[in-house]
Amino acid sequence: MVAATKEIPRNKPGEIDKSIAHKISQRDELTEKTGHYWGIKEFTLKDSDPMKFERFYSRLQSACMAAREISRFVAASPGGREMGEAVWGLASAEGDSIALSEGFVSHSAAFPFAINFMVENGYEENPGFNDADVYVSDDGFTCGAPHPGDTYTYVPIVRDGEVISWACAVNHIMEVGAPQAGSWAMFAVDTFMDGFVFPPTRTGENLKQYAWWDEMWKRRTRAGVVNILDDKMRLAGCAMILKSVHDIIDEFGVEYYIQASKEVIEETRRVVKDNINNWMVPGTYEQSSFRVCLYKGMQKIWEHADKDTLIHIYMKSSIDDEGRFHFDMEGSSKWGYHAFNAFPGGYKVAVMMALAGALGYNTKFTSGGNYLMTSNLPEGCIYNPGTHIAAHSNSWAQMLMVTLQTFNTFTRAQFMRGYMEESFAVCGPWDAMQGEGILEDGTPYGYTNFELLGACAQGAYAYRDGDPAVWFVASQLCNMGNSEEFEQLLAPLFHLGRKLEPGYCGYGKYRSGMGLSTVQWINEPGQRLVASRAGGTCGIIPELSIGMMGGYPSPGATTAIAQGTNLQDLFRQGISPSTLQETIELSDKGILKTKKIKVWKSDAPETNLKQDDLWCQQAEAGGGWGDPLERDPLAVLEDANANMVNIAFVEEMHGVVLKASGEETYKIDEEATVEKRKALRAQRKSESVPVSEWYKKHREERVLKMNMLEPVVEMLRDATSFESYNNHYRTFWHLPDDFEI
Amino acid sequence: MEKVEKQIVEQLISGDISRDESRRLLKMDPKDPERFWTYLEVLQDRVKWKDKILLRISDHLYIVKKEKTGERLVKCECGHELGDYRVNWKTAANVRIRATQEEMSKVYFPATAVPEPKWNEIREFFCPNCFTQIGVEVVPPGYPLLFEFLPDLDRFYSEFLGRPLDDAQDDWYENQTNKKTAAWL
Numbered sequence: 001m002v003a004a005t006k007e008i009p010r011n012k013p014g015e016i017d018k019s020i021a022h023k024i025s026q027r028d029e030l031t032e033k034t035g036h037y038w039g040i041k042e043f044t045l046k047d048s049d050p051m052k053f054e055r056f057y058s059r060l061q062s063a064c065m066a067a068r069e070i071s072r073f074v075a076a077s078p079g080g081r082e083m084g085e086a087v088w089g090l091a092s093a094e095g096d097s098i099a100l101s102e103g104f105v106s107h108s109a110a111f112p113f114a115i116n117f118m119v120e121n122g123y124e125e126n127p128g129f130n131d132a133d134v135y136v137s138d139d140g141f142t143c144g145a146p147h148p149g150d151t152y153t154y155v156p157i158v159r160d161g162e163v164i165s166w167a168c169a170v171n172h173i174m175e176v177g178a179p180q181a182g183s184w185a186m187f188a189v190d191t192f193m194d195g196f197v198f199p200p201t202r203t204g205e206n207l208k209q210y211a212w213w214d215e216m217w218k219r220r221t222r223a224g225v226v227n228i229l230d231d232k233m234r235l236a237g238c239a240m241i242l243k244s245v246h247d248i249i250d251e252f253g254v255e256y257y258i259q260a261s262k263e264v265i266e267e268t269r270r271v272v273k274d275n276i277n278n279w280m281v282p283g284t285y286e287q288s289s290f291r292v293c294l295y296k297g298m299q300k301i302w303e304h305a306d307k308d309t310l311i312h313i314y315m316k317s318s319i320d321d322e323g324r325f326h327f328d329m330e331g332s333s334k335w336g337y338h339a340f341n342a343f344p345g346g347y348k349v350a351v352m353m354a355l356a357g358a359l360g361y362n363t364k365f366t367s368g369g370n371y372l373m374t375s376n377l378p379e380g381c382i383y384n385p386g387t388h389i390a391a392h393s394n395s396w397a398q399m400l401m402v403t404l405q406t407f408n409t410f411t412r413a414q415f416m417r418g419y420m421e422e423s424f425a426v427c428g429p430w431d432a433m434q435g436e437g438i439l440e441d442g443t444p445y446g447y448t449n450f451e452l453l454g455a456c457a458q459g460a461y462a463y464r465d466g467d468p469a470v471w472f473v474a475s476q477l478c479n480m481g482n483s484e485e486f487e488q489l490l491a492p493l494f495h496l497g498r499k500l501e502p503g504y505c506g507y508g509k510y511r512s513g514m515g516l517s518t519v520q521w522i523n524e525p526g527q528r529l530v531a532s533r534a535g536g537t538c539g540i541i542p543e544l545s546i547g548m549m550g551g552y553p554s555p556g557a558t559t560a561i562a563q564g565t566n567l568q569d570l571f572r573q574g575i576s577p578s579t580l581q582e583t584i585e586l587s588d589k590g591i592l593k594t595k596k597i598k599v600w601k602s603d604a605p606e607t608n609l610k611q612d613d614l615w616c617q618q619a620e621a622g623g624g625w626g627d628p629l630e631r632d633p634l635a636v637l638e639d640a641n642a643n644m645v646n647i648a649f650v651e652e653m654h655g656v657v658l659k660a661s662g663e664e665t666y667k668i669d670e671e672a673t674v675e676k677r678k679a680l681r682a683q684r685k686s687e688s689v690p691v692s693e694w695y696k697k698h699r700e701e702r703v704l705k706m707n708m709l710e711p712v713v714e715m716l717r718d719a720t721s722f723e724s725y726n727n728h729y730r731t732f733w734h735l736p737d738d739f740e741i
Numbered sequence: 742m743e744k745v746e747k748q749i750v751e752q753l754i755s756g757d758i759s760r761d762e763s764r765r766l767l768k769m770d771p772k773d774p775e776r777f778w779t780y781l782e783v784l785q786d787r788v789k790w791k792d793k794i795l796l797r798i799s800d801h802l803y804i805v806k807k808e809k810t811g812e813r814l815v816k817c818e819c820g821h822e823l824g825d826y827r828v829n830w831k832t833a834a835n836v837r838i839r840a841t842q843e844e845m846s847k848v849y850f851p852a853t854a855v856p857e858p859k860w861n862e863i864r865e866f867f868c869p870n871c872f873t874q875i876g877v878e879v880v881p882p883g884y885p886l887l888f889e890f891l892p893d894l895d896r897f898y899s900e901f902l903g904r905p906l907d908d909a910q911d912d913w914y915e916n917q918t919n920k921k922t923a924a925w926l
Contacts, residue, residue: 281892282897283890284890284893288880288887290881362771418750420753421763422767463763503850503851504851539856540857540861541860541879542879545878546877547876550800552848555849555856581853618853621854627800645850684837684872691886703883707883708881712860732886
């Protein structure tokens with residue numbers, strides 16, 4: 001919930017204050033006092049005429065849906081047009097979303113942050129809000145945007161001088177104008193390297209942008225035309241919503257509109273509250289994740305940033321006395337001079353993603369559920385820096401783990417409650433390729449390729465394997481991860497392969513879907529082409545610390561870059577690597593010759609690419625579930641016969657012994673499998689020790705001596721700078737009082 | 742309101758449920774409020790021991806009520822008891838550490854997906870009796886054990902299920918892990 005704003009009396013005595021500031025303050029006061037949104041205890045409109053209420057809502061919802069389905073074709077960027085990495089919504093005057101289109105719906109959690117910022121900083125007085133004005137922002141600090149790649153448009157819907165609603169839109173743009181090209185400046189040191197970042201800015205009126213606004217996109221970003229079309233796309237959708245809402249207000253009346261909107265949100269809140277009561281289990285859930293930030297040697301000019309950091313994402317979830325979820329992030333790292341910081345608005349988006357997936361799908365999807373998600377974000381931490389200078393180009397590098405930890409809390413609870421059909425190892429290892437170039441004719445451009453922002457594997461379920469290439473935690477759309485239009489648009493990139501990477505998954509009794517690998521062949525790069533990796537988890541550390549019920553957490557993502565190759569020779573021989581793994585194998589065998597081949601298990605920085613270079617990515621696996629020794633041997637056989645696993649590897653992992661049967665098939669050696677499983681279980685016994693023994697030794701050798709990598713030490717210092725985590729760490733290891741971490 | 746049959750819940754637990762059936766469950770609105778009781782019934786039938794299951798917390802781990810002593814313990818499906826549920830069950834488990842490239846390469850594939858030693862260690866937790874793998878952590882060395890879930894059982898039963906447990910007491914919802922580990926030193 002956004003904090004109440006201080007009230008400036010705006011009206012003469014006796015006049016009703018219709019300012020947004022007053023509405024926000026009333027909403028907060030009534031909600032806090034009663035526990036109901038806007039104090040709504042009775043659904044007076046809904047109950048007195050439910051058909052009218054549902055008809056009203058379906059009109060609002062349809063307006064948002066239509067806005068997306070039509071306006072996305074204004075865009076030229078595949079991200080906007082084909083994948084619809086976007087959403088359109090209708091928010092109340094205070095910023096709470098009432099209805100949303102398809103798309104990345106959870107980005108609506110940021111709406112109230114922008115509205116609140118504008119109100120608190122005097123926009124209501126100067127310049128004031130007129131019907132069909134256009135505001136745009138992409139700034140996490142002032143607008144709640146998760147990061148500057150996500151650009152928001154806000155159009156106030158005004159009647160008789162009163163802001164009734166906002167038509168809102170957000171999409172992830174093609175290029176954000178940072179020193180590092182693309183839309184996630186992975187090596188930003190502070191916000192002045194995040195790119196073209198701007199607080200809520202009035203960029204137009206009467207549904208038309210001012211002439212200068214287009215010039216800003218052209219001047220400050222590398223993809224001016226595409227970004228302008230995205231901007232027009234967002235505005236087109238908002239215009240459609242605005243027109244529909246005026247029609248709806250004409251039909252239903254302003255008072256009905258305002259009151260029914262509140263009832264809709266309160267209705268959602270109650271359904272989600274019931275869902276928590278019906279599907280969840282109260283208690284304390286503890287989780288963590290880690291995200292490397294390897295800058296050492298890469299930031300030489302920015303000495304204060306030239307270090308390796310390990311970011312700690314730490315969450316304790318519980319259900320409070322009011323039946324709301326509470327996420328305590330205290331112990332998470334402090335913010336730093338790197339690109340991976342976040343602000344509270346973006347954090348709220350991350351939480352809403354989990355809510356959307358597990359607790360919000362049987363109701364009108366409004367911001368009502370957000371009122372049941374509370375958090376502790378201590379000032380100074382990576383979600384609440386308390387300073388405007390923190391870079392947040394890629395908050396998602398670590399903040400997606402907030403979504404995953406939240407979502408895993410829910411699926412774990414569902415498992416315990418018996419709603420096992422819902423339980424799976426939630427994962428979200430997204431990836432992307434971005435950069436800039438100059439075409440042969442001298443035209444400069446910048447780009448982001450989102451093809452690995454979707455088509456993720458889903459993690460293993462509690463009762464079956466996850467599926468490959470179906471999932472993206474941030475969006476329900478099945479065309480997230482489509483790549484055809486990107487390939488068409490981005491001149492020098494051609495897929496030699498875009499397929500499942502055999503064996504690349506989280507293992508367990510049930511495995512995740514196989515992850516993906518892409519191989520981009522650089523052809524006719526023009527005068528210049530660079531690419532860098534943008535992504536979530538790196539290959540160095542899995543995205544979650546906890547594997548589910550004895551399974552292994554999802555592996556991270558890796559990039560491999562082969563430069564100065566003999567690819568043309570290989571093509572003539574009919575050889576063409578189609579996965580990252582194949583590229584490396586061909587190189588190891590000396591078949592693929594390279595001047596340089598580098599494997600990045602962390603973030604690959606901008607790399608100059610030339611003709612016949614290869615850019616390979618391996619990403620989008622998921623987590624496993626359960627003890628791998630319990631996997632059905634027939635499932636292992638099926639994978640083997642589909643060439644989806646390494647035979648030697650699965651023998652050790654699952655204890656299933658396969659022998660060749662015919663040219664390209666296997667069969668199970670039943671006896672050998674029984675023996676192997678016995679042996680592996682015996683090995684567990686002989687190679688393990690009681691935790692008490694491990695604890696004492698580990699404490700002695702590692703903890704007391706601080707025998708860890710420097711970034712791990714720094715991470716612990718950071719985490720223990722917060723009181724409750726300091727307490728937690730010290731008491732867990734029973735450290736002497738004077739022990740210095 | 743539809744009640745999901747015991748047979749279907751059995752299929753969910755055993756993994757034999759068909760895709761169509763699991764989809765039907767996913768689409769149910771509202772979900773059957775009886776499910777937890779059916780779940781407990783099926784689980785109780787499946788285990789070879791008699792202690793009453795209060796909550797299933799993992800594939801093979803249950804919190805059970807010991808009638809004789811009044812304790813609430815974590816119990817493995819094999820029958821081994823891992824102690825009071827208020828203490829992280831990992832402290833009663835066995836652990837194997839994978840700390841080298843070679844060791845980690847046995848559980849992550851391909852080589853480019855193997856986590857880096859020094860940044861991580863893989864902790865595999867086993868029931869000390871049946872050596873089922875009951876948990877995995879991948880964390881930096883020196884990192885405390887994660888207590889995946891401490892339930893507030895009494896609140897769960899009274900507020901969420903509407904059938905309070907009859908042995909409620911004040912300190913049932915209290916993390917007692919550190920008390921146990923202190924005794925190790």
